Amino acid sequence: MRGLTGLLYETSKLHPVNGITYRGKDLNEIIKQSPRASGGTQPTPEGVLWLLLTGVYPNQEEVKTFQEELYQRSHLSDETETLIRNLPEKMHPMTKFSIGVMSCQPDSNFAKAYHKGVPKKEYWEHTLEDSLDICAKVIQLAAVVYNSTYNRGKQLPGPDQDLDMSANLVQMMGFSDKSFYDLMRLYLVIHADHEGGTVSSHTAHCVNSALSDPYLAYSAAMNGLAGPLHGLANQESLNFLLDFEKRFGHIWTDNDIANYVEEILSESRVIPGYGHAVLRKTDPRFIHLLEFAEKNIEENNLIRLLNQCYTVIPKILDKHKKIKNPWPNVDAGSGVMLLHYGLNHQDFYTVLFGVSRALGIMSSLVWSRAFNLPIERPNSITLDLLLEKVSSGK
Ligand SMILES: CC(=O)SCCNC(=O)CCNC(=O)[C@H](O)C(C)(C)COP(=O)(O)OP(=O)(O)OC[C@H]1O[C@@H](n2cnc3c(N)ncnc32)[C@H](O)[C@@H]1OP(=O)(O)O
Numbered sequence: 001m002r003g004l005t006g007l008l009y010e011t012s013k014l015h016p017v018n019g020i021t022y023r024g025k026d027l028n029e030i031i032k033q034s035p036r037a038s039g040g041t042q043p044t045p046e047g048v049l050w051l052l053l054t055g056v057y058p059n060q061e062e063v064k065t066f067q068e069e070l071y072q073r074s075h076l077s078d079e080t081e082t083l084i085r086n087l088p089e090k091m092h093p094m095t096k097f098s099i100g101v102m103s104c105q106p107d108s109n110f111a112k113a114y115h116k117g118v119p120k121k122e123y124w125e126h127t128l129e130d131s132l133d134i135c136a137k138v139i140q141l142a143a144v145v146y147n148s149t150y151n152r153g154k155q156l157p158g159p160d161q162d163l164d165m166s167a168n169l170v171q172m173m174g175f176s177d178k179s180f181y182d183l184m185r186l187y188l189v190i191h192a193d194h195e196g197g198t199v200s201s202h203t204a205h206c207v208n209s210a211l212s213d214p215y216l217a218y219s220a221a222m223n224g225l226a227g228p229l230h231g232l233a234n235q236e237s238l239n240f241l242l243d244f245e246k247r248f249g250h251i252w253t254d255n256d257i258a259n260y261v262e263e264i265l266s267e268s269r270v271i272p273g274y275g276h277a278v279l280r281k282t283d284p285r286f287i288h289l290l291e292f293a294e295k296n297i298e299e300n301n302l303i304r305l306l307n308q309c310y311t312v313i314p315k316i317l318d319k320h321k322k323i324k325n326p327w328p329n330v331d332a333g334s335g336v337m338l339l340h341y342g343l344n345h346q347d348f349y350t351v352l353f354g355v356s357r358a359l360g361i362m363s364s365l366v367w368s369r370a371f372n373l374p375i376e377r378p379n380s381i382t383l384d385l386l387l388e389k390v391s392s393g394k
């Protein structure tokens with residue numbers, strides 16, 4: 001359905017060349033103008049959530065109060081924590097994350113209000129309550145998923161009321177580098193929303209249109225984000241670079257990259273982190289990551305390889321005419337940055353994407369309910385009917 005406009009989606013809009021805008025503001029502007037955490041160089045996700053919900057930037061006082069409000073909402077029940085800790089160690093973190101969200105669902109304010117029979121015009125208020133709860137809780141949920149999978153038995157800090165979401169998440173996972181706090185702020189800000197048609201946001205919208213509550217909708221969205229053509233491409237992209245490095249070591253040429261890419265294409269596999277359904281130029285989110293690396297990360301082999309792939313791969317993909325966009329997307333670069341700070345469990349990367357995407361998806365659901373958008377139910381057709389239509393020429 002590319003190019004078919006069929007959704008009303010308030011919080012963001014994607015331009016094929018200029019990339020994403022949140023409430024009409026591009027990422028350059030947001031990174032400059034949205035409030036930053038004290039001592040940090042990047043905007044906080046709390047400020048961006050406020051922007052997505054309301055259309056305006058919060059001032060410092062508002063963002064501080066909002067941070068406190070979200071902190072109060074962030075607590076996970078013992079049942080949820082125990083459930084996550086008892087899931088099989090080998091289960092993919094995205095599956096654990098989605099199960100964790102579902103286990104919070106009995107607390108849905110919307111579901112309770114609906115069953116009490118509140119009028120339709122109040123749906124948005126209960127959706128807002130759930131949406132804020134979800135955006136707050138996913139930070140702790142992600143940390144519990146991470147620690148119960150990779151940090152078993154380790155004593156780690158709990159949430160800290162004085163820290164913003166990103167710093168809290170990084171600290172709860174056992175990292176203390178302040179530059180990593182900043183990377184996480186940038187990461188959570190740039191992945192937050194990508195208009196309404198992405199698999200994740202569209203799924204949430206569709207599920208919520210049946211008045212399934214925001215927990216059900218967000219968990220469903222996460223199952224879509226977990227696909228390799230969508231959010232899982234971030235783990236696949238790092239694996240692509242690491243596999244290349246395993247084969248060629250630290251000395252390689254442009255030709256090695258080109259041959260490696262052609263080999264993958266000849267096996268009908270995709271080059272993860274390249275291509276896009278809408279973008280037709282390099283994803284500005286990828287550029288923001290590269291800029292962060294330039295300022296904060298000493299060059300290493302993987303960063304050199306990432307930059308060199310950016311030079312070589314689009315030229316190769318461009319020769320394959322069916323590929324409409326040969327340029328890198330955000331997933332091409334994020335893993336290299338996370339790995340630099342010691343987050344070396346690729347399977348976890350899409351959970352971070354999911355935490356960020358909660359900000360956009362949840363803000364949008366509030367507006368969908370405020371607009372009282374109807375149940376989503378497009379028409380479908382059988383192959384026989386399609387053939388009939390084609391042969392009758394109608
Ligand atoms: C955050 C995000 O979700 S960003 C996207 C993350 N996903 C990836 O990076 C995975 C690699 N990329 C892709 O698979 C695709 O480019 C997608 C899924 C992102 C977009 O898909 P589409 O809109 O169908 O892209 P497009 O119209 O260019 O596809 C046409 C053909 O080119 C192929 N193609 C597109 N990108 C690539 C790629 N990176 N590597 C190999 N083949 C590709 C498609 O698989 C399709 O092949 P087919 O006709 O044999 O099925």
Ligand SMILES: O=C([O-])CC(=O)C(=O)O
Pocket residue numbers: 191193194197198199200277278329
């Ligand atoms: O726009 C899309 O389809 C995929 C994407 O980049 C995102 O969801 O961030």
